[in-house]
Amino acid sequence: MGKVSVLISENEIAAKVAELGAKISKDYDGRELVVIGILKGSFVFLSDLVRQVTVPHVIDFMRLSSYGDSTEHSGVVQILLDISKPIEGRHVLVVEDIVDTGLTMKYLLENLRTRRPSSVKVCSLLQKPARTKVEVPIDYLGFTIPDKFVVGYGLDWEEKYRNLPFVGYMEN
Numbered sequence: 001m002g003k004v005s006v007l008i009s010e011n012e013i014a015a016k017v018a019e020l021g022a023k024i025s026k027d028y029d030g031r032e033l034v035v036i037g038i039l040k041g042s043f044v045f046l047s048d049l050v051r052q053v054t055v056p057h058v059i060d061f062m063r064l065s066s067y068g069d070s071t072e073h074s075g076v077v078q079i080l081l082d083i084s085k086p087i088e089g090r091h092v093l094v095v096e097d098i099v100d101t102g103l104t105m106k107y108l109l110e111n112l113r114t115r116r117p118s119s120v121k122v123c124s125l126l127q128k129p130a131r132t133k134v135e136v137p138i139d140y141l142g143f144t145i146p147d148k149f150v151v152g153y154g155l156d157w158e159e160k161y162r163n164l165p166f167v168g169y170m171e172n
Helices: 010-027 043-050 103-113
Strands: 004-008 033-039 057-066 077-081 091-099 119-127 140-144 167-170
Touching: 010 043, 010 119, 010 140, 033 043, 043 057, 043 091, 057 103, 077 103, 091 103, 103 119
Parallel strands: 033 057, 033 091, 091 119, 119 140
Antiparallel strands: 004 167, 057 077
16 A cells, blocks of 8 residues: 545544534524534544534444445445434434535435435535546535545545545556
8 A cells, every 4th residue: 555645634624523513503503403423434424523513413434335346336335334213303414524426415315315314414524526427415414525535534445544634546
């Protein structure tokens, strides 16, 4: 594995997370929110984000697996860990580390909507438009990034590099 170069600095991330938290708080003013973190990648972003959200909220988690090899997504998704409480009639915010092809998020949003929440919105730290196969709404977006393999701030390569305080890309 090569060197990791900084793509988005720790300070840029902190400023964007504060901005997203303020916008979410304003948009949901007076309404309780169910925040669903998508494991494993979103956990660092989620922990920083929820500390910036001032409206009452509960936190839950889901973990999904996408079938296909490491570079191509087949569109087949399996839920490995589901949320622990019903979301019917509640406002839901899905927190994801990166929206890449959009296939996993499309599946997830369709699945969650069958559970009859009042609303479902998406907050993603990153979006990689070059890899988009299906458009999905990202209501709160941190950064749009080029088509590079990124690590850090929760994102991994073979379960490593999640602990980096910045988002970086791998150099060969």
